[in-house]
């Protein structure tokens with residue numbers, strides 16, 4: 001007589017395991033980290049393109065026209081929207097879940113250890129960046145409000161001439177710097193890059209990246225808005 005096989009426990013399929021992972025708290029953190037790293041890539045290309053503002057109106061407007069004519073740009077823009085939404089929605093969910101799991105705040109100084117100005121202000125800086133993004137995209141991409149001419153350069157200069165607008169940019173870029181100063185190294189830790197030899201280097205790189213990106217972007221409203229550049 002043949003031995004009857006013991007019923008095997010149903011194994012989850014590969015797709016189900018991926019979905020389960022993505023739904024877990026570590027899975028969400030990994031997606032926040034990956035989206036954050038890709039957004040850093042966007043910031044670098046955006047910064048490089050905007051440096052043409054210092055070359056002058058014709059160079060910047062020519063670059064803007066080339067971008068507009070590129071058929072791949074709408075695809076990249078859609079990807080960017082998905083990345084921002086994913087990064088924001090999942091970090092808000094993680095923050096809420098974290099607060100619910102730890103309703104009583106740490107006693108003063110109890111978790112001071114590795115905390116930095118960047119790590120302490122992630123929610124505030126993230127919210128500031130979100131407000132900045134809404135104002136920024138409405139005013140420069142959809143060209144709502146004050147303009148000095150039809151070209152993008154002239155339009156931007158019209159906005160930078162408003163000290164409130166330029167001041168808000170500088171404030172938001174302090175937020176961007178703070179956010180990156182913690183977010184950059186935190187993303188690598190979440191992805192498991194945590195090694196006594198490399199972690200200090202990644203932290204220094206994160207700080208350098210935050211300073212370079214924050215200061216270079218901020219130099220634009222400061223130069224064109226407050227120092228009379230391009231007048």
Ligand code: HEM
Nearest residue numbers: 046050077080129136137140141152169176217218220221
């Ligand atoms: C002073 C610094 C900055 C300047 C001068 C600047 C300039 C511009 C310009 C001219 C555009 C419109 C391009 C077009 O017409 O399609 C744009 C779009 C955009 N910018 Fe900035 N930008 C700055 C900082 C930032 C920062 C710090 C972020 C992110 C935190 C950012 C995120 C975006 C996004 C998401 C778009 C829309 C991209 C698209 O859908 O095409 N910008 N920016």
